[in-house]
Amino acid sequence: MNKPNTAPFAEWHAPAHWRAVDFISDLHLQAGDPATFDAWQQLLQAQHSQRADALFILGDLFEVWVGDDVLPSTAAPGSRTEADDHRFWRTCAAVLRTYSQHTPVFFMHGNRDFLFGTAALSACGMQGLPDPTVLVFQAQRWLLSHGDALCIDDTDYMRFRAMVRQPDWQRDFLAKPLSEREAIARSLRQQSQAHKAGTTGDSTRWSDVDEPTARDWLQRSDCNTLIHGHTHRPAQHDLGDGLQRIVLSDWDLNAQPQRAEVLRLDAQGPHRRLLAPASRHPCRRPV
Template identity: 65%
Template sequence: MNASLTDRFAELRAPAQWQAVDFISDLHLQASHPATFACWQRFLQRPPTERADALFILGDLFEVWVGDDVLEAPADRIDPAFWRRCADLLHAHSQHTPVYFMAGNRDFLLGHEGMSAFGMHALADPTVLAFQGQRWLLSHGDALCLDDTDYMQFRAEVRSPEWQSAFLAQSLIEREAVARGLRAQSEARKRNSAHDPQLWADVDTPAARQWLQQAGAQTLIHGHTHRPATHDLGDGLKRFVLSDWDAEAQPPRAEVLRLTATGLQRLPLKTA
């Protein structure tokens, strides 16, 4: 196992009574995208007959998270009110359905106070889910996009305790300004490569196979790339990519991946 990828696999054993679990990722919730937020709210408030036994959020629930203190910011600011609304909805959902959260590349600064406010249980990346007699490997997916060398260097920097401590020591206004700058750079990079999807970094197949073999699993479930698909990696190994959510796109996108004893099923959601 390449130590630069992972040196261990966390494991979560599903309770015997679980019959179905749902996976979502890359909702990129933000106050400026109310349609996606409304779709997410409807999803959380579904009747009991439509819910799974657990919800797994595999990263990038939020467009950006600059620190748990956004929940305590002055009430006259739009974003803090939005974050508190998100927290209230998800915490209410967690009272009847356990919610597990794995950090993505946009919300890796969600800390203990934020996790508690949202009612979520933290998941390491990667984590093996033992469910219905099989092992399923879960990841956000960005750590496997090895060809994106610039991002991998950036990821290593911002995931370090030193960088995070220095960043969180700044004022909320300063952190939000930094986040806006990073998002602008990311959007510019997307626009520059939009004409050629082959330029977009994807999950490295040998690395994904290595993870699966070391984890004793046959299927990797991840998000991050915004390219929902099922990939055959050979030797019985598969990679399921979650959909991102954008209710304002044409066509709109929002999908849940549900796992039951019979396997994985993609469930499109109503976005109107």
């Protein structure tokens, strides 16, 4: 099998005064899911005493992103309509921009929002991170990734991923009218939903992270722990030799039971913070 990453690993060194950082991924925010948006917004509006020193978003914050021209600061006159989706993206950008004024926000592309560009990052007040990135925090090294590049057994997806991450493909796609891009995105979502229905909705039958490749990444990056999302299977996996991977929760406030977790990393190590359904105030539990 081809290893998905052979380049040097990017690094981000946290400031010495940071005491806690939060990680989230796979919220898949969309206009048709106000419950998940409300939980996310209330998390970002938590009291100062509950906030971490930084927020790391490890991909798929949005259900889909077809180009930065859905935001008013980047749209040419007459190039967009006032659709519900567009108003929703602008609301999300405003929430992030307000939060980033007091807390640094770092964003890593996922498989749904890989077209999130520099203009959108600026509009949201976020800083982009390459996938993967080593976070150096409190004298330890933590490897961060969305996780989809490690699902190498899903050969169809890996071919698709290699194609859409090419600059030429992205330039050609973004040159299409916004309405055409949105139609293509709807078609791709329908295909994805049909694929999931074909596996009877059982996420355990979907491709998972290849653990030998995860071990290789950890060894080459000189890290002991990989933190990632994408698979929607929150867990902690022992990879042997002191190596592990921690899988972030996806968010779905319409599911039963509801899913919405934040992974906090502090002096005590990583621990999950559940958003209580009634109050949305995080409750700590072990990883």
